[in-house]
Amino acid sequence: MTSNIWTEKYRPKTFAQVKGQSHVVSKVEAFVKERNMPHVLFAGPAGIGKTTLSLVIAKQLFGDSWENNFLELNASDERGIDVVRVKVKDFARTKALGDVPFKIIYLDECDALTKEAQQALRRTMENYTNTCRFILSCNYSSKIIDPIQSRCAVFKFKPLNKEDVFEVINMVAKAEDLKISEQVKETIFEASGGDVRRVQNILQSSATFNKEIKEEDVLAIASLARPKELDEVFTQCIKKDFLAARKKLLDIMLEYGLSGLDMVIQLQKEVWKIEGLTNNQKLEFVKNCGEVEFHLIEGSDEFIQLESLLARLMLSSE
Numbered sequence: 001m002t003s004n005i006w007t008e009k010y011r012p013k014t015f016a017q018v019k020g021q022s023h024v025v026s027k028v029e030a031f032v033k034e035r036n037m038p039h040v041l042f043a044g045p046a047g048i049g050k051t052t053l054s055l056v057i058a059k060q061l062f063g064d065s066w067e068n069n070f071l072e073l074n075a076s077d078e079r080g081i082d083v084v085r086v087k088v089k090d091f092a093r094t095k096a097l098g099d100v101p102f103k104i105i106y107l108d109e110c111d112a113l114t115k116e117a118q119q120a121l122r123r124t125m126e127n128y129t130n131t132c133r134f135i136l137s138c139n140y141s142s143k144i145i146d147p148i149q150s151r152c153a154v155f156k157f158k159p160l161n162k163e164d165v166f167e168v169i170n171m172v173a174k175a176e177d178l179k180i181s182e183q184v185k186e187t188i189f190e191a192s193g194g195d196v197r198r199v200q201n202i203l204q205s206s207a208t209f210n211k212e213i214k215e216e217d218v219l220a221i222a223s224l225a226r227p228k229e230l231d232e233v234f235t236q237c238i239k240k241d242f243l244a245a246r247k248k249l250l251d252i253m254l255e256y257g258l259s260g261l262d263m264v265i266q267l268q269k270e271v272w273k274i275e276g277l278t279n280n281q282k283l284e285f286v287k288n289c290g291e292v293e294f295h296l297i298e299g300s301d302e303f304i305q306l307e308s309l310l311a312r313l314m315l316s317s318e
């Protein structure tokens with residue numbers, strides 16, 4: 001059955017369909033060809049193919065019986081390493097079916113494990129080396145203890161570049177009969193930060209309104225304001241009209257349903273494009289965004305924090 005969720009429906013099934021990550025794909029493909037692989041560690045941000053590539057490996061190695069030979073666990077949902085250990089033990093008890101001498105265990109979010117739990121994981125990996133290969137996945141390889149890293153081939157996944165994201169957009173657009181302008185593709189790319197899960201979710205949500213994907217819908221779904229409107233906030237600051245700048249900021253937040261935090265993140269990106277500010281003012285602004293972000297996470301009042309950000313920008317242009 002094909003899934004109604006586009007991230008699943010368009011999940012690559014072969015190595016060739018995986019976009020970007022070519023440095024990883026070519027090595028992993030060689031493992032599959034040799035029907036042998038070491039334990040591996042996949043590191044990188046969300047939505048860029050770590051789970052997908054692991055599934056492709058399993059499907060290519062085991063064919064139709066892949067589901068019997070592949071165990072997927074999540075280190076952060078499985079309530080601790082003990083649950084992982086028991087599940088691994090059960091799974092590893094029987095030999096792999098077919099001509100591959102091992103089964104695969106995919107353990108997601110390994111950086112959620114404490115150092116002690118990682119030590120236990122390392123022992124589990126050693127105990128089952130004869131029958132299983134582990135694919136560990138994490139956001140930051142630096143959070144994984146050295147004894148695990150040294151037992152694994154470590155691969156770093158990168159957010160997809162514009163060209164690859166455009167290919168994903170075009171592929172989905174063709175299959176779903178969507179109309180998307182180049183400008184809107186740019187906006188989707190910007191909003192995704194190279195995260196393909198995000199690209200597909202934005203497309204699917206926008207397509208529920210209209211087969212022609214509109215910029216407004218993309219921006220609303222991605223909680224982004226129109227860059228032009230943000231520019232207006234900066235323009236008012238440059239003109240020293242505090243009340244107008246504050247009003248514009250508030251209007252944008254309400255119109256797009258943005259949180260204070262969303263706003264700071266976007267202002268901090270957009271400031272680089274503003275012509276009427278000096279480099280030092282921009283640097284100072286970015287530094288202040290960092291502080292404001294910290295206060296917002298601590299629970300400070302959004303409007304007071306944002307107003308202080310604007311006030312500081314105006315004072316810096318004295």
Ligand SMILES: Nc1ncnc2c1ncn2[C@@H]1O[C@H](COP(=O)(O)OP(=O)(O)O)[C@@H](O)[C@H]1O
Pocket residue numbers: 006007008010011012017018019020021045046047048049050051052053168196197200
């Ligand atoms: N490199 C990629 N090429 C093509 N599609 C991708 C890629 N990475 C992710 N996707 C899409 O995004 C979805 C989520 O990717 P996934 O591999 O689960 O991400 P993660 O890196 O968080 O494990 C996939 O189902 C697929 O549709």
Ligand SMILES: [Mg+2]
Pocket residue numbers: 050051052108
């Ligand atoms: Mg994943």
